[in-house]
Amino acid sequence: MEKKYNPSEIEEKWQRHWETKKIFKVTEDPAKKKYYLLEMFPYPSGRIHIGHVRNYTIGDVVARYKRMKGFNVLHPMGWDAFGMPAENAAIEHSIHPSAWTHENIENMKRQLKRMGFSYDWDRELATCDPEYYRWEQLFFLRMYEKGLAYKKSSTVNWCPQCRTVLANEQVEAGLCWRCGSEVGEQYLNQWFFRITAYVEELLEYCDKLPGWPERVLTMQKNWIGKSYGCEASFPMADGKGAIPVFTTRQDTIFGATFMLVAAEHPLVMDLVQEKSCEGAVRDFVEKIKKQDKKMRTSEYYEKEGIFLDAYCLNPVTGRKMPIYAANFVLADYGTGCVMAVPTHDQRDFEFARKYDLPLIVVIQPSDQALNVQTMTEAYVGNGVLVNSGPFDGMENLKALDSIADHLEAIGRGKKMVQYRLRDWGISRQRYWGAPIPMVLCDECGTVPVPENDLPVVLPKDVELTGEGGSPLARHKPFVETACPRCGRPARRETDTMDTFVESSWYFDRFCSAHYGIKPGLDRAKIDYWMPVDQYIGGIEHAILHLLYARFYTKMLRDFGVVGVDEPFTNLLTQGMVCKETMRCPEHGYRFPDEVREGKCTQCDRGIQIGKTEKMSKSLKNVVDPDYLIKAYGADTARIFCLFASPPEKDLEWSDQGVDGAFRFLNRTWRIVVDYLDDIRKVTPFAGEEPLEGDLKALRRKTHQTIRKVTFDIEDRFHFNTAISAVMELVNALYLFPRPAADDRRALAVVRETVETVILLLAPLVPHITEELWSLLGRETLADAAWPLFDTTVASEEEITIVIQINGKVRSRISVPADEDGDRIRALALAEERIARQIAGKKVIKEVYVPKKLVNIVVKE
């Protein structure tokens, strides 16, 4: 009776089995070693895409593998449920963000279950649930008490037409994505988290996370951007006050000939107040504010500035320095003012040439003589100080300390450390987010909501139009409240929190997902599960999400809520799944099924194929995995994603190759079913007696495959090479001469190979392997033990030695694995083709690499 591989039938059967038996439900078990495996939870956009399938398949393989290795595995899943797309859907399709989000969650949950992922669904959470965000509000209150949450003025993108705040994503080339008007900046009083209070610890631990990819730590270190320098104070020429600057190049201070201030710095308008240039300066500042911040500081962008009709004095030379406002100076780094040294900084050089400002050389390199008349660019290298008073003749790098000391001695500066990292702005003027638990009272100012009044629940009945600023601010019953301190009428804070706040602690909440007692996290359970042993997610989160989660963890530790310094011991950053974008001139970005034969299905216009970018809903370049599952099954979708490329690499999507994955599963299925009658009653071979010939070779291949697959999964997460190793083993089984039905020893070896194939594939393709396992008469595979290999059985008896002449392969010889090195050299020189080619030439050198090759270097 031939049984055909029927994916949907067996997949649904085993999914039901896992669900009803609650196979993947976990509880704390002090007797077992825990393993917390977490994949970054998804935003419920409506449908899972290939990026999710890839991410969650990788995680599921590791979870199931660790389970087979005997760990108590926590593998939860939830929803990053607040965010802008729900609000956009509400505006475009008049559906409430809550309804939209919950529908999406239901659909995506169904899709994830159909993939057969081994989640403990009892721990599911959605961040838009008040039972979740109430604890976030509690943490906010604690942060406020400790000064870690504070308010300050900062800018937002503002569309004057829609009268609303825009996200960076909603600004396209400086214009509003909805109405096309020019986007400006507006100052608002907003909430910030003082991440800078933890900057040193965040930086220091970058060297204490050996389980993180080096490149992520490098990116984080650069983002934090610690630099050593000094603050110098430049007194105003009129004696009224001084301008502080931060510099790492105090060695060039004797060459500072003018002062630059960021255009948006308040000092700019202060200095020109009631001067004749006031109007011109205001126009300039307005113009600069509209320029793109990224572009303004770029090397090739035109440097622009305006004289403020004011002077300060160089603190070491006393020279009068004109003060300019400039477009390329950043207001939020350092003090927002920089001393300009045109001879040794390229930007300052270009600025000085443009506005005809003086140059003084203060560093002289050894290989050329700098001349201010003939210089065509700044000299940014090192050299010896000149025109620098008492420091003349010193090497500039050695003078850094001395000059900083000198500034300190004359009371004009001090050494200091500067960071690029800024505090985390968490205020959003949006509806679909966690409310900030604060009340604004005319009498008492900003007053926290009392802990017992939490949660501050997001009201349901709001109107979303996309215009007129925050919808919450227009919702009277929400806004109007009583001041918790004085009882008089007051207004609620209507800003909601950045969704990165929810994702900064969800991994803690998973440890005690339904805990309803303050502070919402059960310390005993946190202590059992945390930290996350393996965190898996996209490389696009390398900086922001991961840095915020690290900060939040340290803060919760200091609140006594959690007991770990860092949330994630090991991190795997998977590459993006990318695909080309398609755009219709009329309808904008199009989904793949909205394009037929290069034309838009709605308007029949020609489609422009755009750049290949990471799959995302806003670019609509997504692939729906449902069709894959329907046509081939979840196991094929899983193994295809795993086989296509190693996880950390970007994957450019193509439909090719799925057939091959499906064919391999069929091939595996067929050989097992084909052998079934002969091996059902046979015990797997376990080395009871010595083997020879084909049997010995097959068994060797089996144990070599266990070794390779274990190494590939455990140490490298390289599932693609693990799969090809199993493919080779299956190929070997096909080529193996079929033993007679009564040859019990040969069938025992076959059974060992068959079981090995099933066990090695179990974490990757759990459904087909469960089915085959049960056909063999075995109990459930999810709890089976990972196979072990025998080093002796796996070792080769013969090895191939490559023979090179002058580094080029000329021949090969086969020798016993334990052959002596000298004998291999002799054999190499004597080998027929080698002997012919080196005849009459002089052998200069012989290189022997044990068990690999012999290289013979010859000369004519």
Add this chain to the structure above:
RNA sequence: GCCUGGGUGGCGGAACUGGUAGACGCAAGGGACUUAAAAUCCCUCGGUCCUUGAGGCUGUGCGGGUUCGACUCCCGCCCCAGGCACCA
């Protein structure tokens, strides 16, 4: 622009710390089986040259360098991707 990665056949990729480049798979071509098709099985498959061989040369984005030997290390370019603080 800045920070971080990446670039290997027609395609996805392999090659562990400098030691056989192209494992495994896809696509393609040829053959077997079949009334036929599908499925399956077998063979070929980087380029190029000739004397068609157990052949020579060449080949890992481009240009240099180090080495007995470089996809791998160093220097300089080009291209692609991710992030750049309100997409998540």
